[in-house]
Structures are given as structure tokens and as C-alpha cells.
Amino acid sequence: MYPSSTDKLQLxxxxxxxxxxxxxxxxxxxxNVSFLEPVGGDWISVAGxxxxxxxxxxxxxxxxxxxxxxxxxxxxxxxDGSGNDPRVSVLKVKPSEIRYYxxxxxxxxxxxxxxxxxxxxxxxxxxxxxxxxTGKEVSLVGTAVPPSTVx
Numbered sequence: 001m002y003p004s005s006t007d008k009l010q011l012x013x014x015x016x017x018x019x020x021x022x023x024x025x026x027x028x029x030x031x032n033v034s035f036l037e038p039v040g041g042d043w044i045s046v047a048g049x050x051x052x053x054x055x056x057x058x059x060x061x062x063x064x065x066x067x068x069x070x071x072x073x074x075x076x077x078x079x080d081g082s083g084n085d086p087r088v089s090v091l092k093v094k095p096s097e098i099r100y101y102x103x104x105x106x107x108x109x110x111x112x113x114x115x116x117x118x119x120x121x122x123x124x125x126x127x128x129x130x131x132x133x134t135g136k137e138v139s140l141v142g143t144a145v146p147p148s149t150v151x
Contacts, residue, residue, distance in 0.1 A: 011092070017088075031050045
């Protein structure tokens with residue numbers, strides 16, 4: 001599922017609060033959201049805390065006409081998949097840590113490096129880098145940065 005918003009690194013989703021995942025998040029707010037770019041292999045893993053709400057004003061901020069496709073109209077006049085459907089809720093994931101892998105080269109160059117390391121030098125291949133953005137760094141997003149004093 002694609003996030004409805006990523007403002008200030010907070011992931012926001014519209015979700016169905018009748019899902020078993022809603023019960024799981026009520027028991028344990030610690031969540032992980034991961035994304036993979038399948039062609040190049042880049043990935044991102046976001047660990048954080050889930051905050052859920054059914055507040056209609058919050059739903060209205062993120063609901064779009066396309067959202068209705070994910071909520072069947074039950075024909076009872078209430079559960080119709082609209083922004084007023086009581087099943088439609090907002091899930092916000094506030095990151096506590098973000099890890100990601102970014103490749104350094106094209107796929108062809110990566111393959112050549114891995115082959116050369118495996119069959120030639122005996123050294124470890126490093127086609128990309130794993131980086132971590134800490135919770136402290138995440139908390140700085142959206143805060144004012146003082147002007148540089150460097151000339």
C-alpha cells in the first residue's frame with residue numbers, strides 16, 4: 001500500500017479498522033514498514049510507533065476518491081467506502097529509526113564487481129551502502145536549521 005502522505009518522514013495510510021492488524025496495533029504500537037525497489041534492489045525499512053484514529057477530520061485530510069476502491073460498499077447505507085464510512089481510519093507511523101540500502105552503481109556494474117570479487121580478488125563486494133537515520137536525526141526533520149556561520 002502506498003502512503004497517503006510522508007510529511008516530515010511520518011508515513012500516513014488510510015486503512016480498514018476492522019482488519020486484524022487494527023487489533024494487533026492496539027496491543028503493540030511498534031511497527032515496521034518496508035519498501036523494496038525490485039529492479040535495483042534498493043530498500044528502506046522504517047521502524048516506529050503506530051498512531052491510529054477514526055476522527056473524520058483526519059480521515060478527510062488523507063482520503064481520496066481512489067480510496068473507495070479498497071472498501072467494499074456493503075449496501076447498508078453506512079459502510080459505503082466513502083470518507084464517512086466508519087471502517088475508514090488513519091494510520092500514522094512515527095519513525096524511531098530508518099534504515100536504507102542504496103546501490104552505488106548500475107546493475108551491470110554491480111554484477112561485474114560481485115563477479116570480480118568472487119572469482120578474482122577474494123575481497124568482499126560492496127555494491128551499495130546501508131545507512132541508518134537515528135530517532136534523534138528523524139526528530140530534527142522540520143525544525144529550523146540555523147544559518148551557517150561559515151564564509
